[in-house]
Amino acid sequence: MDVLVVDHPLAKARLSTMRDARTDSANFRAALHELTMMLIYEAMRDAPVTSERIHTPVARTDGYRLANPPLLVPVLRAGLGMADEAQKLVPDARMGFVGLARDEETLQPTPYMVSLPDSLADQPVFVLDPMLATGGSMEYTIRLLTERGATDVTAICTLAAPEGVEQLRGSGLPVRVVTASVDERLNDSGFIVPGLGDAGDRQYGAV
Numbered sequence: 001m002d003v004l005v006v007d008h009p010l011a012k013a014r015l016s017t018m019r020d021a022r023t024d025s026a027n028f029r030a031a032l033h034e035l036t037m038m039l040i041y042e043a044m045r046d047a048p049v050t051s052e053r054i055h056t057p058v059a060r061t062d063g064y065r066l067a068n069p070p071l072l073v074p075v076l077r078a079g080l081g082m083a084d085e086a087q088k089l090v091p092d093a094r095m096g097f098v099g100l101a102r103d104e105e106t107l108q109p110t111p112y113m114v115s116l117p118d119s120l121a122d123q124p125v126f127v128l129d130p131m132l133a134t135g136g137s138m139e140y141t142i143r144l145l146t147e148r149g150a151t152d153v154t155a156i157c158t159l160a161a162p163e164g165v166e167q168l169r170g171s172g173l174p175v176r177v178v179t180a181s182v183d184e185r186l187n188d189s190g191f192i193v194p195g196l197g198d199a200g201d202r203q204y205g206a207v
């Protein structure tokens with residue numbers, strides 16, 4: 001399984017803002033938006049394009065557009081903060097939604113919403129979630145996608161734990177991971193260390 005760590009200095013700076021406990025919700029969301037753009041940009045580097053002849057005001061040349069824009073799937077709540085920015089970069093992309101809450105005791109994901117196209121054959125999918133911790137939420141989401149025929153899934157996560165990466169690798173699911181950092185470990189509560197806390201709470205407040 002491929003893991004692409006986007007360690008560009010601009011990405012590191014946004015991630016540092018998100019990690020800093022002093023960063024308020026508004027600035028956390030702003031940094032997440034900007035970092036999402038960078039991760040999507042890198043994730044699409046090898047995306048196939050179609051070409052057509054276009055006219056500039058001066059001459060004719062080749063123009064390009066995406067051959068097959070990905071379906072964007074934010075995992076609620078925390079992935080919502082990545083959705084609009086991803087769609088800004090890929091305006092033709094459709095969007096599906098998966099709502100999962102992780103049980104604080106068992107760390108198991110519990111679904112409360114699934115809104116996805118019935119068929120995902122020949123459809124690349126980008127799952128958007130700031131955190132890959134145990135990997136349970138991402139694995140659950142990818143299984144929803146592969147049940148619908150998806151064979152080309154990219155997990156866009158601002159931050160990942162080695163445990164979550166290994167979970168996905170062991171699952172054998174057709175996924176690659178694009179992240180700004182693979183951190184040190186998970187703690188006993190299932191939080192990424194050093195991490196950034198709870199990405200949902202930091203964006204939207206604890207509910």
Ligand code: PRP
Nearest residue numbers: 077078101102132133134135136137200
């Ligand atoms: C967080 C995070 C991921 C999940 C990661 O969501 O946004 O979805 O936990 O953990 P895992 O890899 O161990 O499954 P949470 O359940 O806190 O919900 P929220 O997005 O509504 O805050």
